[in-house]
Every structure is written in structure tokens, then in C-alpha cells.
Amino acid sequence: MPISNPGSTGGIQTFDDATNTTVTLLANTAALVLAANPLRKYFSIVNNGAFDVTVVLGGTTAEEGATTGVTLGSGIILKGGGGSVDPGFLVYTGQISAICAAATSLAVVEGT
Numbered sequence: 001m002p003i004s005n006p007g008s009t010g011g012i013q014t015f016d017d018a019t020n021t022t023v024t025l026l027a028n029t030a031a032l033v034l035a036a037n038p039l040r041k042y043f044s045i046v047n048n049g050a051f052d053v054t055v056v057l058g059g060t061t062a063e064e065g066a067t068t069g070v071t072l073g074s075g076i077i078l079k080g081g082g083g084s085v086d087p088g089f090l091v092y093t094g095q096i097s098a099i100c101a102a103a104t105s106l107a108v109v110e111g112t
Contacts, residue, residue: 013041015042018109018110018111019109019112020107021110022106022108023098023105023108025099025100025104025105027101027102028072028099028101030059030070030071030097030098031098032061032067033045033055033108034110036093036095037110040092040093040111041111042087043086043091043092043096044084044108044109045084045086047081047082047106048104049080049103050080050102050104051080051101051102052077052078052080053098053099053100053106054070054075054098054099054100055075055097056070056074056097057075057092057096058070058094058095058096059096059097060095061095070098071099072101078106
């Protein structure tokens, strides 16, 4: 059964494909959570760890994997123990990055 999400144009957006992943963050190291995807219709990020995580709508990931343009406290703060972001009606399709002061993990879902 597809998940429905009202789009910004007032119509219903549906999708049948969802990818569930775990993103591991190293202490004080910015990481790519979701690559830019113009087909993205939904995403959710949940902080399963004990420490606050900063999620940034943006950042830049180089070919070798280093992510830049992300600093602690400069973005959406996901509290430890289940803090989450689920954008609802307006879905950002650019790169999403994160950083944490300690090693932790994020549960991530992307629907296309």
C-alpha cells in the first residue's frame, strides 16, 4: 500500500518505494545522511542515540566522502533518545547532512 503525502500543489503524492537505512556518525565528523534526490517525496530521520545530533539541510560531500559546511548546533537539533524530523507537506530534495559531538546512529527512511 503506498504512503500518501499531500504535496505543496494541493494534490496527493504517493510512493511505493521506501529505503530504510542506519547512518553511523563519528564524533565531531560531519556525514552525509541523504544524497540530493529530486525524486524524494518523503523522509524521516530519528536519533536513536543518547546524544543530540545537528541535522543540516545542505552541506557538501566531496567525491572522496568528506562532508563540509556542517557545524554543531547550526541546524535542526534532534534530541537524543528519539528526537526526529519528518517534514510532512514540504519535502526538501537537496543533500541532508548531520554531525554529533559523540559517536551515534540515525534511523533514516526515504520515499521515492
